[in-house]
Amino acid sequence: MQRVAKKKVAESRRNYSSKTLKMLFALSGNQCAAPGCQEPIIAPGTDRSDAIVVGQIAHIFALSEDGPRGKTGMTEKELNQASNLMLLCPTHHVKVDGQYETYPAAMLTAWKTNHEKKYAEALSGPVGSVGFAELEVAAKSLLSPRGTAVTHSLAVIPPQEKIDRNELSPTTSMLLSMGAAKSAEVEEMMIQAAQLDPQFPVRLSAGFTQRYEAAKMRGLTGDDIFNELYEWVGGGGVDKGVGAAGLCIIAHLFIICDIFEK
Numbered sequence: 001m002q003r004v005a006k007k008k009v010a011e012s013r014r015n016y017s018s019k020t021l022k023m024l025f026a027l028s029g030n031q032c033a034a035p036g037c038q039e040p041i042i043a044p045g046t047d048r049s050d051a052i053v054v055g056q057i058a059h060i061f062a063l064s065e066d067g068p069r070g071k072t073g074m075t076e077k078e079l080n081q082a083s084n085l086m087l088l089c090p091t092h093h094v095k096v097d098g099q100y101e102t103y104p105a106a107m108l109t110a111w112k113t114n115h116e117k118k119y120a121e122a123l124s125g126p127v128g129s130v131g132f133a134e135l136e137v138a139a140k141s142l143l144s145p146r147g148t149a150v151t152h153s154l155a156v157i158p159p160q161e162k163i164d165r166n167e168l169s170p171t172t173s174m175l176l177s178m179g180a181a182k183s184a185e186v187e188e189m190m191i192q193a194a195q196l197d198p199q200f201p202v203r204l205s206a207g208f209t210q211r212y213e214a215a216k217m218r219g220l221t222g223d224d225i226f227n228e229l230y231e232w233v234g235g236g237g238v239d240k241g242v243g244a245a246g247l248c249i250i251a252h253l254f255i256i257c258d259i260f261e262k
Contacts, residue, residue, distance in 0.1 A: 083223055
């Protein structure tokens with residue numbers, strides 16, 4: 001009876017935001033995160049049935065302190081954020097929780113990090129091919145009718161220091177590093193665009209800043225804010241080129257401290 005009660009409490013604490021779920025599935029590559037496992041997360045539809053989600057969300061640190069890999073001091077929000085979640089096939093989910101001594105948190109974190117690198121590798125091609133035209137199209141498509149000008153200090157903080165300060169996960173850090181490789185091109189795009197429309201860079205920055213501040217007002221932090229911005233620019237979508245260009249813009253604004261805490 002007590003075990004059933006604890007299970008119900010754990011289930012009631014599962015509270016994943018839609019942004020977290022979208023990013024989690026996008027980074028999975030439709031495959032179980034266990035090394036060598038080829039099982040899909042989503043089974044394709046057939047002529048008689050629709051596609052279904054067969055993968056399961058696993059917690060690296062359990063929802064309850066006495067659960068598999070339970071850890072004291074973690075909040076419900078921390079337990080349900082993307083950095084503590086991974087997608088596994090049913091078989092591996094049962095194994096890692098049922099034999100948790102064999103599958104410690106450090107091992108699962110390594111699985112997650114290595115698995116999500118596959119997504120970055122798939123994105124690296126589009127990022128490398130992003131040029132002025134793609135950045136300009138992506139930037140203009142993100143602009144709302146008229147943003148509010150916001151003044152910011154452009155003091156540069158070393159990216160890793162800022163990543164640590166904002167408690168961003170290795171996956172987010174990896175994506176930002178990839179986008180940052182095109183920071184000079186983003187700066188050049190903004191300079192050239194400003195020659196035709198002097199307020200263009202201000203509106204672009206303001207659009208991101210407003211989204212960032214709105215996310216903070218809703219209580220989001222770290223990876224959840226990045227996930228929201230990344231989804232907004234098309235990250236995880238079908239058009240990898242658009243998502244790559246948007247990622248480059250996010251990384252540039254991150255570097256010059258227009259978004260995220262300094």
